[in-house]
Amino acid sequence: MACYRQTGIRASSVADAVGVARSVVARLWNRFQETGNVRRRPGAGRPRATTSTDDRYIQLTARRNRTENATQLQRQLLLATGRRVSSQTVRNRLHEGGLYARRPMVCIPLTPRHRAARRRWAAEHRDWEQHDWSQVLFTDESRFSLKCDTRRVLVWRDRGTRNNPAFVRERSQYRRAGWMDDNARTHRARLVENMLEAETIQCMEWPACSPDLNPIEHVWDMLRRRIAARPRPPATSETWRLHFLRSGTVFPKV
Numbered sequence: 001m002a003c004y005r006q007t008g009i010r011a012s013s014v015a016d017a018v019g020v021a022r023s024v025v026a027r028l029w030n031r032f033q034e035t036g037n038v039r040r041r042p043g044a045g046r047p048r049a050t051t052s053t054d055d056r057y058i059q060l061t062a063r064r065n066r067t068e069n070a071t072q073l074q075r076q077l078l079l080a081t082g083r084r085v086s087s088q089t090v091r092n093r094l095h096e097g098g099l100y101a102r103r104p105m106v107c108i109p110l111t112p113r114h115r116a117a118r119r120r121w122a123a124e125h126r127d128w129e130q131h132d133w134s135q136v137l138f139t140d141e142s143r144f145s146l147k148c149d150t151r152r153v154l155v156w157r158d159r160g161t162r163n164n165p166a167f168v169r170e171r172s173q174y175r176r177a178g179w180m181d182d183n184a185r186t187h188r189a190r191l192v193e194n195m196l197e198a199e200t201i202q203c204m205e206w207p208a209c210s211p212d213l214n215p216i217e218h219v220w221d222m223l224r225r226r227i228a229a230r231p232r233p234p235a236t237s238e239t240w241r242l243h244f245l246r247s248g249t250v251f252p253k254v
Contacts, residue, residue, distance in 0.1 A: 049085045050093060057081065058090055059097035062156040066167065069101075069154065070094075094156060101154040104169045105162055108209045117207040136204060140211075142220040223247050 011029065015022045031037075050058070054077060061076055062068065068076075070087040073094075078084055094100070110118075155167050196203060211217065226247040227234065234240040 049089050050083060054081060054083055054085075055093045055096070058093045059099060062094055062097075062099055066155040066157065067153055068156075098158050099156040100159070102157055102162070102167075104153065104155045104167050106169050107212070109170050110209060114207065114209050118210055118213075121205070121207045121210075121213075138214055138216045140214055140216045140220070 011022050011025045015025045018025075057080060058073060058077060061073055065073075070090040074085060074087045074090050077090070091101075153169070157164070157167050161167060207213070223244060227240075227243045230243065234243050
């Protein structure tokens with residue numbers, strides 16, 4: 001930018017050329033004229049709200065208590081050191097230490113029999129093609145909340161450690177998948193079987209404790225993300241339903 005200005009090019013043209021605001025060009029040009037370079041002067045800028053000791057304390061506390069959120073870590077820092085900082089500052093210090101809040105992987109404890117059944121099912125369907133899967137109707141249920149989802153738990157972890165057993169949550173009870181028989185009692189009820197038989201719906205055999213094989217699980221997550229990205233989140237159940245239907249119609253067809 002300084003080279004541009006030295007050749008007599010206007011600040012507005014330089015700003016357009018490098019993709020920054022005019023005020024940035026003007027500030028850097030003034031600094032270049034005063035000091036001969038565009039680097040920040042030592043000590044310039046807002047001082048950090050935490051010391052290096054505070055930073056180590058925040059990161060160490062997060063590593064010891066992986067599921068505590070930034071607000072809880074903020075309170076712990078206040079109690080331990082008397083230092084009052086914002087929760088965003090806590091997140092920034094954790095990011096500097098390589099820690100990021102991520103949803104933990106959820107898995108179901110599987111017995112050897114469950115594992116064998118899953119391998120057998122995968123082997124039986126590995127040669128299925130698109131026209132085979134297009135005959136299958138995947139169904140599932142999910143929970144949507146108008147308020148903050150208090151059930152969501154995040155863990156502070158380093159990049160590339162998603163499959164670390166320390167960050168995996170085991171869940172013995174998992175949402176069941178409908179019309180893919182996983183031996184759930186509700187799917188074995190006489191009323192359900194009679195309805196499926198009357199509608200000539202053939203149930204697909206499904207290995208027990210295997211809802212993670214259901215691709216619709218990913219659809220729920222995509223829908224949540226799309227609705228959450230809207231400028232104004234839904235305030236009523238009817239608005240939720242409309243957003244849900246509109247978002248669900250724009251998925252790519254495969």
